[in-house]
Amino acid sequence: MKAFLAILLLLHGAIHIIGFLKGFQLAKVSTLAATISKPMGIFWGITTMLFLVTLIGLLLKKEFWPYLAFVAIFFSQILLILYWQDAKYGTLANVLILLLTLPFFGKQQVDNQITTEKTALLNSFHTNPQDILRPEEIAHLPPIVQAWLNQSGVVGKPKAFSLRLKQNGQLRTKPDSKWMSFDAQQYVDVNSPAFIWSADVKAFPGVYLAGRDRFENGTGEMVIKLASLIPVVDEKDNLQINTGSIIRFLAEICWVPSAAVQEYLVWEAVDAHSAKATLTWNNLSVNGIFQFAENGELISFEAPRFFGGSKDAQQYPWKVEMMQHSVFEGVNIPEVSRIIWKLPEGDFEWLRLTITELNYNTTSLF
Numbered sequence: 001m002k003a004f005l006a007i008l009l010l011l012h013g014a015i016h017i018i019g020f021l022k023g024f025q026l027a028k029v030s031t032l033a034a035t036i037s038k039p040m041g042i043f044w045g046i047t048t049m050l051f052l053v054t055l056i057g058l059l060l061k062k063e064f065w066p067y068l069a070f071v072a073i074f075f076s077q078i079l080l081i082l083y084w085q086d087a088k089y090g091t092l093a094n095v096l097i098l099l100l101t102l103p104f105f106g107k108q109q110v111d112n113q114i115t116t117e118k119t120a121l122l123n124s125f126h127t128n129p130q131d132i133l134r135p136e137e138i139a140h141l142p143p144i145v146q147a148w149l150n151q152s153g154v155v156g157k158p159k160a161f162s163l164r165l166k167q168n169g170q171l172r173t174k175p176d177s178k179w180m181s182f183d184a185q186q187y188v189d190v191n192s193p194a195f196i197w198s199a200d201v202k203a204f205p206g207v208y209l210a211g212r213d214r215f216e217n218g219t220g221e222m223v224i225k226l227a228s229l230i231p232v233v234d235e236k237d238n239l240q241i242n243t244g245s246i247i248r249f250l251a252e253i254c255w256v257p258s259a260a261v262q263e264y265l266v267w268e269a270v271d272a273h274s275a276k277a278t279l280t281w282n283n284l285s286v287n288g289i290f291q292f293a294e295n296g297e298l299i300s301f302e303a304p305r306f307f308g309g310s311k312d313a314q315q316y317p318w319k320v321e322m323m324q325h326s327v328f329e330g331v332n333i334p335e336v337s338r339i340i341w342k343l344p345e346g347d348f349e350w351l352r353l354t355i356t357e358l359n360y361n362t363t364s365l366f
Contacts, residue, residue: 001206005100006055009069012093013051016076019044019083032086040082047075058104066105073098103208106228110210114198115365117214118187122162122363126191129361131159133258142269145260147296152257152332159258160360163188169353171201175346180209184353185366189216190259193249193281213245218282220245222309235309244305247286250279251301251320254290255333255358298322298334307341317342328358 022029023041036044050072057065073094080087080094133155138146149155164187170179184199194216201209203226210228214221221236222245235241253259260267260277268276270289278287288303305318318341322334339351357366 001100001103002058005097005104006058008093008097008100009051009055009058012076012090012097013048013055013072015090016044016048016051016079019079020048032083034083034086036083040079043075044079047072047079050075063108066101066108069097069101070105073101102229103227106225107208107210110212110225110228114196114212118196118198118365121187121189121194121196121216122365124192124194125162125189125363127161127361127363129158129161131161133157133159133261137261141260141267142275144269144273144292144296145267145275145290148290148292148298149257149260149296151296153327153330154258157258157330158361159190159261160256161189161191162361162363163190163256164359164362164366165255165355166357166366167353167355169351171351173350175348179352182211184211187365188249188252188256190256190262193246193264193279195245195249195252213248215242215245215249218242218246218284233309238309238311240306240311240313241309242284243286244309246279246281246284247288247303247305247318250277250286250288250303253277254298254301254320254322255355256360257331257333297325297332307343316344326355328355329360331360333358 018029018032019036020041021027022032023036023038023044050068054065054068054072057068076090077094080090135155138149138155166185168181168183170181172179180201180203182199182201184197186195186197188195195214197213199211201211203209207227209224209226209232211224219237220241222233222241223231224233226232259265264279264281266278270276273294274289274291276287276289278285286303288301290301291299293299300319300321302317302319304315306313307316319339321338321340323338324334324336325332326335335355337353338349341348341350
């Protein structure tokens with residue numbers, strides 16, 4: 001789509017030079033029968049330059065280019081109206097350029113908003129890089145949880161106060177729908193449970209969804225926009241979204257094992273290979289079951305969760321299966337996972353993800 005838009009900007013912009021040439025009588029122009037004065041010729045020339053500078057901005061990924069595109073379209077359409085009899089078909093090009101520019105403009109606005117939110121989250125971190133996770137701090141935990149922390153490699157190292165990561169994968173909205181690929185970034189405040197997850201989802205060739213999942217101060221918010229413009233999902237601050245977000249936070253301590261000793265968590269042994277974790281924060285309390293291998297490596301997490309964010313949503317088991325582990329910054333964590341809803345009609349695997357980059361105790365954006 002970007003390549004097609006670039007070609008369209010070049011061709012449509014170049015066509016406007018015809019008005020400039022005729023206005024200054026620099027060439028014979030048969031396509032424009034109307035008389036064009038020199039001042040109007042300058043107007044045609046300026047419009048040409050606007051389209052060409054827009055093209056350069058697009059190719060160089062400059063933030064100003066969508067705004068300049070709107071100005072160029074406006075100038076162009078004024079000329080087309082003034083010389084309608086000869087130039088009316090140029091309106092089609094203007095409409096097409098506008099439709100192609102809007103998704104880029106929408107994505108820019110969404111990205112700027114998310115960057116502002118991420119920066120605010122980073123600035124709120126309570127940092128203490130010298131706080132070491134000591135063996136005596138995990139002695140009260142169920143034996144299998146202690147085994148997890150020891151085999152993950154976090155004991156004797158600084159506790160994580162923050163996490164940032166990149167991931168990619170596939171997701172779908174229904175059991176029989178097609179898989180859509182995505183790339184995502186996430187920033188997590190470990191000490192005061194909060195996260196911001198943003199993703200670009202390829203819905204169809206040339207069609208993208210912009211997603212943002214946020215949890216802060218006990219409040220969840222989920223927004224998904226088609227082409228970064230049209231809201232598809234916009235849910236926030238209700239029981240379904242708030243509890244769903246905090247359950248997600250609980251599940252994702254698999255990537256931050258040292259968070260197991262945080263005061264907002266209480267652990268209970270279920271059996272030799274599983275433990276129940278209860279997370280309480282800002283009057284919200286949720287729990288789930290972590291299952292471990294014999295050596296303490298995480299196998300899965302399961303908890304009841306609302307299927308959707310509407311007020312009539314029902315709770316069903318929500319399960320994260322850890323498929324493959326790798327070491328990031330000296331810590332052994334799940335690298336590849338899949339998420340399954342256990343619905344009455346059968347299991348619905350809706351997401352597969354892979355961690356591609358991960359950093360602890362970092363207060364800067366990717």
